[in-house]
Amino acid sequence: MSKTDIEEASKDKLREMHCKFNALSRCDGSVMYSQGATVVIAAVLGPIEVKTQNLSIEGSYLECNYRPKAGLPQVKERIREAAIRDVLELALLSEAYPRAKMSVQVQELEDRGSIDACALNAACLAMLIGGLPLKYSFAAVHCIINEQGEFVLDPDQNETLHQQASFTFAFDSVDGNLLLVQTKGAFKIAQFNDIECICRAASAEIFEFYRRNIAKYHGSSAEQAAATKEGSNGDPPMET
Amino acid sequence: MSTNTSIIMPGERVTIVEDAAKSKRIILGPGLRRVDEKVVATKAGPLRHKEPNTFWVDNYQRRYVPARGDLIIGIVKARAGDLYRVDIGAADLASISYLAFEAATKKNRPDLNPGDLLYARVLNANADIEPELVCVNSNGKRGKLGVLQDGFFFKCSLNLGRLLLRESCPALAALTEELPYEIAVGVNGRIWVKAHSTRETVGLANAIMTLEQAGYAEIEKICGNLSGVMQA
Numbered sequence: 115m116s117k118t119d120i121e122e123a124s125k126d127k128l129r130e131m132h133c134k135f136n137a138l139s140r141c142d143g144s145v146m147y148s149q150g151a152t153v154v155i156a157a158v159l160g161p162i163e164v165k166t167q168n169l170s171i172e173g174s175y176l177e178c179n180y181r182p183k184a185g186l187p188q189v190k191e192r193i194r195e196a197a198i199r200d201v202l203e204l205a206l207l208s209e210a211y212p213r214a215k216m217s218v219q220v221q222e223l224e225d226r227g228s229i230d231a232c233a234l235n236a237a238c239l240a241m242l243i244g245g246l247p248l249k250y251s252f253a254a255v256h257c258i259i260n261e262q263g264e265f266v267l268d269p270d271q272n273e274t275l276h277q278q279a280s281f282t283f284a285f286d287s288v289d290g291n292l293l294l295v296q297t298k299g300a301f302k303i304a305q306f307n308d309i310e311c312i313c314r315a316a317s318a319e320i321f322e323f324y325r326r327n328i329a330k331y332h333g334s335s336a337e338q339a340a341a342t343k344e345g346s347n348g349d350p351p352m353e354t
Numbered sequence: 355m356s357t358n359t360s361i362i363m364p365g366e367r368v369t370i371v372e373d374a375a376k377s378k379r380i381i382l383g384p385g386l387r388r389v390d391e392k393v394v395a396t397k398a399g400p401l402r403h404k405e406p407n408t409f410w411v412d413n414y415q416r417r418y419v420p421a422r423g424d425l426i427i428g429i430v431k432a433r434a435g436d437l438y439r440v441d442i443g444a445a446d447l448a449s450i451s452y453l454a455f456e457a458a459t460k461k462n463r464p465d466l467n468p469g470d471l472l473y474a475r476v477l478n479a480n481a482d483i484e485p486e487l488v489c490v491n492s493n494g495k496r497g498k499l500g501v502l503q504d505g506f507f508f509k510c511s512l513n514l515g516r517l518l519l520r521e522s523c524p525a526l527a528a529l530t531e532e533l534p535y536e537i538a539v540g541v542n543g544r545i546w547v548k549a550h551s552t553r554e555t556v557g558l559a560n561a562i563m564t565l566e567q568a569g570y571a572e573i574e575k576i577c578g579n580l581s582g583v584m585q586a
Binding site: 142143159161162207210242286328329332 | 397
């Protein structure tokens, strides 16, 4: 498809990502995450005490709250919250902590497009930092078809004003399976497939971003481990 | 980047551990689990190995997960019949029997009130039942365990607690040169300190809290600064 190749050239890069770990002091793990001008804070608590009505002996109960920038959560926010919860439930290894609760809070700070994907990525990073047991990490990517029929990856808000269709995909890090698909608008199945491929390619960049930042977060401790004799380094010498 | 390669992410197969498992029995610590014949990570962080056969994923977790044998500091929350409920910072409140203290009998109960601090050992830790604590060893002696009187109590990261308890950690020895003090460090990220005066206690607590951000190289410097802070 020569046409899509030209279109991809128009905008096939994610906006710049930034994150700051443990921005909040009282939770078990938090992250302030931005994609372009879209910023969210995600925090996790867990495992913590669970209410009897939610208690499950088979696995932990997952609670997710999404707060908009101002005011109370409305229907739109509830849908987003449900989407985040669904993906987290798939990724969380809930049988590790039965009779406990995992609580995830996502606070939107600025919505300048791709808020769904941004909130999901922030939630994933917060889970990684909080040390919650996961089956895999995940990354969400947003893409639209604009009025010219071009694909725009990770669009800014002003680019989404006259969109034909919008897509959000979430992929897992191990098999690259789809965890979430959200679509809006009219599109052809071929376009859907193309966009899925584009988003899948972009998710690799997000996984690399996770890895790089977690390495940086653990970087200061690496020297410490080298100083002590007790903890040996990441490539342990192995005698067979 | 060398640091990049040693980081493992959840869901990743850890072949180094699988290879080691072929020749000997190995222990999978936190952050690793076995799925059929594969070893898979559940947490993100650098893979650590301790001779001869223990592997785990290092993670700056802030939530304490009880493990048998851990020394912890708990706060008495309530009394429920023969048990006391103790907050140890884990998912559930822990329980401790009134008979789990030195020289305690049915008639001679320990005098514990809500708010008291306990230095205790985790006797029983299981995901399905609440943790149980004891304040005596198997000979019925209290040793260093028991109620902590006076002093100053604060919370820190789990890593700082473990760091201070390492035999190779120079921090506590360096502080001893500055002033005499008593300390109880719980691996649940809680520390209790007591020195002769309030001023010394607070200075000591502050010095320990600054260690949280410090590497090994800075520990000596921070501990050395303490005497300067005291006189100021």
